[in-house]
């Protein structure tokens with residue numbers, strides 16, 4: 013049983029009592045929207061964005077260890093927690109002046125090359141500014157001994173699909189291990205549970221047909237081995253590009269949920285909710301009284317329009333977000349109907365993104381599964397045959413990452429995929445429809461207009477982790493560079509802490525517009541392991557000889 | 565960046581738009597030697613030139629290699645001013661670490677050779693090392709050598725700069741165009757076949773295909789000694805500056821440096837047992853061995869996250885030296901490969917020598933040490949450059 017008493021930590025040099033059982037982020041959210049650091053290049057104010065441990069906007073230093081994500085960290089009594097990359101504080105940061113000095117952006121590709129004798133000076137200054145946290149200052153405690161677990165089937169992801177699948181496989185008498193990087197409550201009976209464990213790297217199976225999954229829990233590493241793997245890692249709320257999209261107060265729906273305080277209050281009073289589908293509907297129901305308006309870059313679903321009308325919430329379908337104003341916090345947003353029209357100004361203190369769900373795909377790419385582009389969400393999904401098999405023998409998938417989004421259909425797909433894994437008959441045709449494959453994503457049109465309507469002033473941050481501006485993508489395109497792989501290397505978009513999760517999907521749609529070809533031809537960034545930044549210590553603690561014999 | 569152009573006759577066809585191919589095109593174009601086409605089957609920077617650690621050192625064992633490296637360092641210092649792109653060449657030094665007496669002897673050889681060329685290399689006692697590498701564990705460090713003028717650069721902008729510069733000079737760069745065969749008439753090369761595209765005529769064909777240059781030569785009917793080996797590398801989360809030099813440990817080939825953006829980038833030589841690890845871009849074995857080596861030396865980095873791992877091919881030769889010169893067995897076919905893990909640091913100087921072959925200029929490189937025919941020579945020592953690291 014966890015200790016229910018509040019825990020006192022030292023936060024930025026002062027004692028602070030935090031509620032037990034809450035993440036550092038949720039604990040601090042009681043005092044308003046926290047700000048932990050400035051952005052990496054321009055020291056722009058940033059506040060928590062994703063709430064699920066991917067983005068780079070809630071990094072703190074805990075007991076001398078840098079780059080700890082507040083949204084995933086449960087503080088222990090006596091922890092020393094500080095903020096980094098801001099002086100004197102994230103709210104008032106002297107280097108914030110960089111954002112003004114380099115108002116049109118800092119060109120590190122062409123700038124700072126003359127005179128040759130001054131180079132060491134530039135190096136010194138830029139290196140002082142680069143990076144998030146300072147290096148750890150003390151040697152950590154020794155790491156755990158190597159661990160290897162063999163089982164009949166590994167299920168990754170404890171959402172509705174993964175749980176249903178694990179329960180079904182277990183019911184057939186197979187030893188089953190359920191892995192999830194979040195805490196998991198009430199796992200299915202008799203299923204082995206590894207909660208708080210990140211499935212970090214799944215290479216293709218060996219010649220012996222066995223999978224070796226490298227997984228980590230904090231600084232501990234382990235190898236999980238099984239002849240069958242079912243991936244149900246689910247999905248996440250996507251980013252959206254608009255001028256001001258990196259301002260504090262812009263967050264995904266998941267980010268808003270991670271910032272709820274103990275009484276369930278959100279970190280805003282009046283939010284602009286972005287989205288017109290099922291996810292936005294969920295958020296209207298969740299935050300109703302706090303939703304100032306619903307705006308969708310694409311069509312608005314009938315049900316959400318009705319619900320919003322009941323609650324007296326104005327709805328703006330097919331609308332461009334032309335600006336978010338407010339320096340240390342969003343104060344207002346400007347909207348304009350797509351295709352032209354009047355501009356509406358709304359006073360809001362948050363913009364919540366619930367317009368697009370994306371599947372978690374890195375594990376599929378690592379293991380070498382064949383993938384296909386599905387235009388209706390603008391994302392890649394694993395190819396499934398009629399009997400629910402992926403292209404990799406022994407690998408199965410279900411839930412949102414397989415294109416079954418609604419909880420009921422995710423669950424049904426979990427059961428069916430478990431049947432397939434057990435070599436029993438299962439038919440794709442018996443399942444509810446997957447995310448539609450055809451049709452260009454409606455967001456492509458949004459991005460076409462965004463590009464056309466840009467005024468050229470102010471920064472539009474296309475990759476928040478690395479502070480890459482839309483203008484830099486434009487410039488790369490004008491200089492003749494094509495395709496996401498080259499644009500990434502040219503601009504460094506997608507090379508930051510979130511490993512491209514919050515910039516590459518949008519960059520694909522943008523580049524499709526610039527290059528006048530379908531997004532699937534713009535390419536896909538090679539998904540480089542590990543799935544998430546995971547500690548060197550965890551990798552060092554893996555057992556020897558974990559590599560499979562090469563496949564046939 | 566499309567296959568582009570419909571000219572079918574060139575004076576020079578360069579296979580490979582990596583650092584070697586592009587730099588060679590630059591020197592040739594400058595000398596007015598053309599028309600030139602550079603052919604690459606992938607996107608720009610898809611080869612080793614877009615996957616390396618950016619290390620540039622002058623600590624070598626033989627006078628020729630030290631001179632090539634030294635000339636290259638001078639070129640990289642001027643590169644930004646000359647080509648318009650900033651490659652962030654930072655002379656933070658290279659630190660070689662020895663673990664035992666035998667390795668110290670190896671460093672003594674390097675020290676003597678580098679000193680003889682007049683460079684300010686220093687020998688370091690174990691207690692001098694923590695000042696350069698804060699947090700390093702001194703156990704197992706027997707000593708080192710350090711040359712402050714060595715350094716690291718950011719490879720991509722060098723590629724962009726050369727790509728744009730050669731195109732401005734009239735060189736055609738056809739990306740997405742693979743070379744599928746080499747055309748010959750008797751013992752003379754006459755062109756290449758490409759996909760897409762068909763046949764292209766050329767008086768000269770330069771084999772700058774990096775890890776695939778052995779393939780290309782064999783397609784031309786030549787027996788060569790090049791072997792492609794996969795090398796893995798990783799980057800950690802970015803940290804504030806704490807490490808200036810590139811650190812290289814002789815024992816296991818561990819190398820790492822801190823980039824301008826603050827990431828620790830490095831790798832080490834992992835030997836996969838036969839039948840394992842090949843074909844996959846990244847292996848669990850590498851991640852484990854690299855993490856053990858790095859945290860064994862610098863324990864405090866242990867909690868730091870690995871951000872991404874990737875790999876590329878070294879184009880290795882039996883003696884660790886590149887192959888530069890015209891094939892006697894196939895006139896007009898110029899080898900410009902075999903750079904192993906050092907092609908970036910040697911490119912500016914080596915590419916001058918490659919261009920010189922076509923221009924008919926005298927070269928200071930001894931064909932018995934660098935020429936394509938050398939592996940067929942009887943009774944030669946195949947290991948003059950022993951340190952094959954970073």
Ligand SMILES: Cc1cc2nc3c(=O)[nH]c(=O)nc-3n(C[C@H](O)[C@H](O)[C@H](O)COP(=O)(O)OP(=O)(O)OC[C@H]3O[C@@H](n4cnc5c(N)ncnc54)[C@H](O)[C@@H]3O)c2cc1C
Pocket residue numbers: 579580581582583584585603604605606609610611612613614615616617618619620741742743744772773774775776777780795796797831875876877878900901903904905906907908909910954
């Ligand atoms: C992990 C790693 C770390 C390294 N670290 C360093 C370092 O720190 N310092 C250093 O100096 N060097 C380092 N190297 C080595 C260095 O990167 C290479 O030696 C150098 O980039 C070679 O350049 P290149 O132009 O010869 O080959 P590449 O850059 O590989 O270019 C060859 C090109 O040829 C093309 N090609 C091949 N075959 C064909 C064909 N048939 N038709 C058309 N195109 C073809 C390929 O698409 C490719 O673009 C490292 C290499 C690796 C892999």
Ligand code: FES
Pocket residue numbers: 067474475476477478505506507508509510511512513514515516
């Ligand atoms: S936004 Fe995270 S890498 Fe681009």
